[in-house]
Amino acid sequence: MRESADEESTSWSATRAWAEKELAPGERVQHVTRLRGGWSAQMRRLDVSGPDGARALVLRSFVKPFYVRYAPGLLNREADVLRLLAEGTGVPAADLVAVDAAAEHCDHPSLLMTLLPGRVRVDDAGTERRLTLLARQLTAIHAVRVTDATRPRAYQAWTAPDRVRVPAGTGRARLWRRAVDVIRREPPAYEPCFLHRDFHPGNVLFTGDGEDLRVGGVVDWVETSWGPADLDVAHCSTALALLHGVPTGMAFAEEYTRAGGKSADDADHLYWRLLDALAYAPDAEKLAVPWRELGRTDLTPEVLTARLEDYVGHLLDRFG
Structure with missing residues (x-):
């Protein structure tokens, strides 16, 4: 097995075996390549050859202590979701190959799955077309039917009023207090539905260009939940506002409704939008790190802080 030159030295011989x-x-695995753009896990592409030809797989391994601690729940949940989505749902997700959520055999908790076509696109060019495709894909995810046996866990909020960190040095303290008061x-x-729970441009792969642009796959199902559709809409909207600017983030909910999705009334919708946005105060660095790896070096903490504050203000003006 050959590894790419930029493969990190983290031990994974047991995982490889x-x-x-x-x-x-x-x-047999012929080549291994480290994939960029992730936050919670190390991702590797495994190029495999055999009697029936060549194929590619993706290996997700949790190495950060926080994620290792919660890996059994996260990876077993993702394995269950991949099995569900393979049952004719029409959602383009990977096929599960194997999972070792407790690292009984691997160096770190790991999940092995098929490689989906396409790549993450975070550049500003072509945003309008991608926005439409993202909205259509999210409505399809929310339409996934579950049984009592396959229903995912109830959603978890990622912040609370007393946990919000207001950006330092802002001259708009009143705006932040007002936003926190909303939640x-x-x-x-x-009305609950099936949620991806971490749906944003970094977890969607696109193929083609222009009018031929298509969603090739949706990845990262470790947070899949049962909850309000508005929360998924809110999460993608926040990411779009930070990545492409406030107007794009504000436009996504309208695209979602246009695609057939349903939204709560303004007051309730504002709650979900701010519950998500405030989780990223003060600077949304968690989202920015993988985006910079993909070439968006313009997304400095200062830029993201300003965009987040602007976005919160627009939400309050529009729905408050």
């Missing part, structure tokens, strides 16, 4: 044992008879209430009633 486990992955090879999970291949079909006669298959200082019981969650609104909602």
Whole structure:
């Protein structure tokens, strides 16, 4: 097995041996490439050859202590979701090959799956077309039917009023206090549906260009939940506002509705939008790191802080 020159030195010999044992008879891993653009896990592409030809797989391994601690829940959840989505849902997700969520055989908790076509696109060019495709894809995800046995866990909020970190040095302290006050209430009633829960441009692969642009796959199903559609819309909207600017983030909910999705009334919708946006205060660095790896070096902490504050202000003006 050959590894690319930029492969990190983190030990994974046991993981490699486990992955090879999970291949079909006669298959061998010929080359390994580290994939960029992730935050929570190390991702590797495994190029495999065998009697029936060549194929490519993706190996997800949790190495950060926080994610290792929660890996059994996260990776087993993703494995269950991939099995569900393979049952004719029409959602372009990877096929599960194997999972070792507790690292019983691997150096780190790992999941092995098929490689989906396409690549992450975070450049500003072509944003309008991608926005439409993202909205259509999210409505399809929300339409996935589940049974009592396959229903994912209830959603978890990623912030709370007392946990919000207001950006330092801002001259708009009143705006931030007003935003925090919006989520200082019981969650609104909602009609639950199947949520990706981390749906944003970094987790969607695109193929083609121009009119031939298509969604090739949706990845990262470790946070899949059961909850309000507005929360998924909110999460993607926040990411779009930070990545491409506030107007794009504000436009996504309208695209989602145009694609057939349903939204709560303004007051409840604002709650979900701010519950998500405030989780990224003060500077959305968690999102920015993988985006910079993909070439968006313009997304400095200063730029993201300004965009987040602007976005919160626009939400309050539009829905408050």
